[in-house]
Amino acid sequence: MLDADHPVHRLSPDAQSAWGSTLFATLPPPLTASLLQRAVEVTLTPREVFYPGAHHAETPLCAVVVDGLLRFYLTSSDGRAMTVRYAGHGQLVGVRRIAMGLVPASCPPPEETAINGEALQASRILTLPATVLAAAARSNATLSGALAREVAVQAVHDRELIAANVFRPIRERVARHLINLATREGPDLVVHASHQEIADAIGSVREVVSRAMVRFRAEGLVDRRRRRLVLTNPARLHAAAIDGRDCQTAV
Known part of the structure; x- marks a missing residue:
């Protein structure tokens, strides 16, 4: 004591x-x-x-x-x-x-x-x-x-x-990094990072990360709001971070 x-x-x-x-x-x-x-x-x-x-x-x-x-x-x-x-x-x-x-x-x-x-x-x-x-x-x-x-x-x-x-699929790597970067701003989970910064962090290139982000946005996992990247479905994004095998995008 x-x-x-x-x-x-x-x-x-x-x-x-x-x-x-x-x-x-x-x-x-x-x-x-x-x-x-x-x-x-x-x-x-x-x-x-x-x-x-x-x-x-x-x-x-x-x-x-x-x-x-x-x-x-x-x-x-x-x-x-x-x-x-x-x-x-x-x-x-x-x-x-x-x-x-x-x-x-x-x-x-x-x-x-x-x-x-x-x-x-x-x-x-x-x-x-x-x-x-x-x-x-x-x-x-x-x-x-x-x-x-x-x-x-x-x-x-x-x-x-x-x-x-x-070694993991790009979808999983991007999703994992987005979750790690997210901060709470009011009711939103927000990421302040460019596609290039995300690519640098996971050992990829900007074009590949941009394609993954387009898919995430189409699936309703992320969105752009007032120049901020908002995680709109953190639960599904977390699932993608654990298992991204459905994505065939190559690094």
């Missing part, structure tokens, strides 16, 4: 909820206090790149996602991008760099590919002192084991997302 003066109580209710969903929730109170003493809630604007590929050359960013949705992606030499991970409420970002730093010098980890991170919608993250976390992990077997499990789980999810973006 945390006392009333513990730093966790100074967090916003949403940040407390997000923190409680992470591996940090079970750490000893003194350790969580040392992390939270220097934790900062940061607000991200839509499409803000908060994790540039070169960032990892300096002090790594470690954070808990409080709300919103983040996307991490690789960029090719010709400017195309492929999404490798999404992160939402209660998920951790940056822990891989912490875990890689725990590898003994006699067995250095492979060089990490530069990954960019952006906010797909207005989001908040709770940044943590990476140096404090790394030092604690070196001396606390429970924490280092938890970090290792977190990295393993993230790797599995990332692999599944990449496989879906490469």
